[in-house]
Amino acid sequence: MPIYEYRCQACHRVSSFFFKVASAARAVNCEHCGDDGMERIMSSFSQGRTEADEYRNLDPRYYKMVDDAMSKASSGSDPDHYLRQMAPFSAAEKSGDPYFNE
Numbered sequence: 001m002p003i004y005e006y007r008c009q010a011c012h013r014v015s016s017f018f019f020k021v022a023s024a025a026r027a028v029n030c031e032h033c034g035d036d037g038m039e040r041i042m043s044s045f046s047q048g049r050t051e052a053d054e055y056r057n058l059d060p061r062y063y064k065m066v067d068d069a070m071s072k073a074s075s076g077s078d079p080d081h082y083l084r085q086m087a088p089f090s091a092a093e094k095s096g097d098p099y100f101n102e
């Protein structure tokens, strides 16, 4: 359920409201002083979008990220490249890596 936060322009304190539907998020009064001069505070949950919308917007980027990572890995240029340069634990132990000489 989305949480809407408002800052009271009279007492400057923040009130949080839960609305089942976004259209209800209009007339609110300060929890602290009752003033209705409330200013909406933007947060990740309060931009008039549903969580489903968030996921829908995320997906294409996520898939592109995976694609990019995979193309980099196959060219041997990125994280995979550095991983391959790292010595396995067994080799580090044999070579007397100080990390293992406790």
Ligand SMILES: [Zn+2]
Residues within 6 Å of the ligand: 008, 009, 010, 011, 012, 013, 030, 031, 032, 033, 034, 035
């Ligand atoms: Zn107030």
